[in-house]
Amino acid sequence: MVFLNKIFKKICQKPFSKLTSSPIRSIFTTHCFDNDFEIPLDENLYWDNLQNSLEESDQYTNKLTKAEKNVFILQLKMQYRSKSRQSTTPELQLAESISLVDTLDNWRVIDSHIVSTKRSHSREIFGSGNQEMLSKKIASSGADSLFVVIDRLTNMQVKGLRTTLLGNNPNMAIYDRYKVVLEIFKRNARSSIAKLQIALAEIPYLRHRYENKIVNSCIRSINRAKKLEKLNILISDTFDLAEKQAFESEKRWNKNLAIGRLDGRTFTVKDNISTESIRTTCGSKMLENYTPSFNATVVDRLLKSGSLLVGKTNLDEFGMGSVSSSYFGTVKNPYNVLIDDFDEDANDFYISGGSSGGSAASVSSGIVDFSIGSDTGGSVRNxxxxxxxIGFKPTYGMISRFGLIPLNNYLDTIGIMSRKIDVLVDVFNTIAGPDPNDATSLKCEFKPIKLADSFNTNEIKIGIPKEFFPNGLSEESLKAWKHSVGIFEKFGNAKIVSVSIPNIIYSMSVYSVLTSCEVASNFARYDGIRYGYHSELNLDTNPSGYNFETVVRKNRDESLGQVVRSRIVSGNYFLLKDNYEKYFLKSHKIKQLIVNDFLKVFNDDQCDLLVTPSCFNETFKYSHFLKQSQVFDEKDFFTSCANVAGLPAITLPCILSQNSLPIGIQLISKWKRDDLILNIANWFINKNGFEFLADNDKFLHKISNN
Known part of the structure; x- marks a missing residue:
């Protein structure tokens, strides 16, 4: 009561316990302290909400008299077992409800319907048979508001109504009797005490608005993931865990005990990053049933920050490829949804890139706020x-790789994807820094990065590599490149210079050789005897025909894809005694030459930042991928150099192609200048104004009707 007294002394100079108006005490105590609600530690939270409500009440009449509402009334006809419980009729109740609406200026009843139900207290008030009929009737009526004649709708009932009845109009206002009566009182409140009564009576709605924000956001993420299930974005979902985490996060926020800026944010993790007690498959049959007993460092830090894990994302098998096609299917680009005749079950579709295609799709489609992937040659940025x-690969060693199932220890980097640069920076600040479990993590203290409110690009020199005009660069990608450079030149007054990185053309060769050698070494563990999938042996017909070699070959043939087996073979070839110096050692020497080229460009003050294409073209159809015969193609030509040199790089959405498909551009900066590249990326995004798919009206309309 002490807290209540303080509030009421501020408002009306009387303590709560001495207020003579019993309705005030009744409304406040009935609706503020139900459901074991706890007052936040910060008293100013409710005081601010009450004050805002009073200020809104002062302006309410002027605002609402101008707004016209077309109301559809749903009158419930309760099917009681005993008729003696019915003290009135649905027809009389409907007439009363119509009178209530008519009391409000500029509100009119556009249609009404009496519907039978037995479950006014259930989450779904109407059965499936009534849902379809009511949905069509409401949609055809032209109403913009729905009045369900029930005393108080619960928050879950409102969600259920939006899902089952208002799919075509998710923004339609929903009212119950309590809220309609409040509207009437608002219109007629004149005295301070009357306005206070209304403000206090509205607290349940204010409370739901703030208290359930995180839980509601989590549920929306889960529902969207379910609607987009056929895009093959997730290999394993953790919906139950995410909901549990959301409720815990909600409690922390309500008590002003939030852990940090990521508390309550949803995320996914690429399925080659270890998660304790959650299946981690690497997209391979070999690890189909593998469940780690520990969390990767990045996962551990994110969970401790209060982030909500929604699922593990699909990828190319063990991260080898640029299509995100695995044992669990191929990830379909969310932009497929915009195609009018798109068939979710069709065998041809636009791909999402790879190998972190599931992570990119989960972010692009709005399922989650951010995703964690791995980048060995461009697997986050592509x-x-x-x-x-947005896809960010930080400086090598800036983020711990502990718990990442390795592909290439020289090049593997944990990467981050998001639609918002500020969220990406929050994630980076949370997971970056030294880790004693990872010998390759940088030992220097990590200083959190801050995005500048205004960033001056006048002194920035933008480098354009001469070597990045290869054959095969599409007109669309070239257009995006020129567009991005034009933004820096026009809006940032940056200086554009041409630079040369002569050995960069060998990046793909270095990447391919070193990755194959690492695969040959790292994948020796996947023999199916000590680790991974084990084939059933027919000992009845061939009891003595198996030895270690034949068993391993059988296990791998049945559980590893063609690309993985090809890289194991090529890696062993490169590591043969006669080939070791010619391929493996020479690749390391060329790697150092590439590093030296970058040092010369950045340290000799030739430029501060490179702006390059990120891909040769927009995304392509899956059928095009199936026609390719090369194991190593050129898809990572523009991105692999940053991995070879260990530099920070980021891809940003730039333009839409003629086919309305996104094309990005890449920024590369000096070693350990992650702060510079993120601030420049933030500046570019604000100037470019790209509309993300998750905000696209057509996309939202299509998935709402799914």
């Missing part, structure tokens, strides 16, 4: 570019 989101 799919981010063609799915239309």
């Amino acid at each position: 799919p981010a570019s063609i799915c239309g989101c």
